[in-house]
Amino acid sequence: MSRIETDSLGQVEVPDDAYWGAQTQRSMINFAIGNERMPLSVLHALALIKKAAARVNDRNGDLPADIARLIEQAADEVLDGQHDEQFPLV
Template identity: 90%
Template structure:
C-alpha cells in the first residue's frame, strides 16, 4: 500500500510504512545509482545536529517547548537505531547532501 505525498514538484507515491516523505521518495527515484547507502554514522551525526538546534531554539524562545521536545524525542529514537530502515538513500546524491538532510527532516517530523 502507499500514500500520496506532495511537495513543490507535485504529488508522489510513498510506501505507507515509510516515515519519509516526497523529497526522499523523489531522491530514491532520481538517484537509483548503486546500492551504497549513506553511512548511518553520517546520518546520526546530522540528526544530532538537528537535536541540538531544537534545544538551542527552545532555550532562545524561537521554538515552542513542546515542538522542541518532540524533535528531541524523535532524534533520540533515530540515534538509538530504532529507525535505521527509514534512511534508504544512497551516497550518490547531489554534492550538497540536500537529499539526506531532507530525509532526516521527514523522518524526524
Template identity: 50%
Template structure:
C-alpha cells in the same frame, strides 16, 4: 520490459510503460541514484540527529522554539 517515449525540452527519453512519471523524473532517476547504495553511513545520520537535538535545545534556551516542539525534536535520541 515495455517502454514508452516521453518528450520534453531536452529531447526524448524511454520511460517504463507501467510508470506514471514523465521525462524529467526518468532523467533524474538515471542521473541521481537513490537507495541503499547511495545513502549515508548510519553514523553520519545519527550525528545529524544529535546536531538537530542540540539546535532544538539551543533555540529553546533562546526562546525561539516552544517547549512542545523541543520535546518532539529530542525524543528520538
C-alpha cells in the same frame, strides 16, 4: 500498501510505512544507480546536531518547549537506530 504524495512534479506513490515524501521517492526511482546509503554515523551525528539545536532554541525562547521536546525525542529515536531504514539515500 502505499499513499499518494504530491510535489511540484505531481503525484507519486510512497510506501505507507515510509517517513519520507515525494522527492525522496522520486530520487529512489530516478537515480537507482547503486545500493550505497548515507553512513549511519553521519545520520546519527546530524540527529545529535538537531537535538542540540532544539535545546538551544528552546532555552533562547526561539522555539516552543513542546516542539523542542518532540524534536529531541525524534533525534533520540534516530540516535537509538529506531529509524535507520527511513534514510534510503546517499
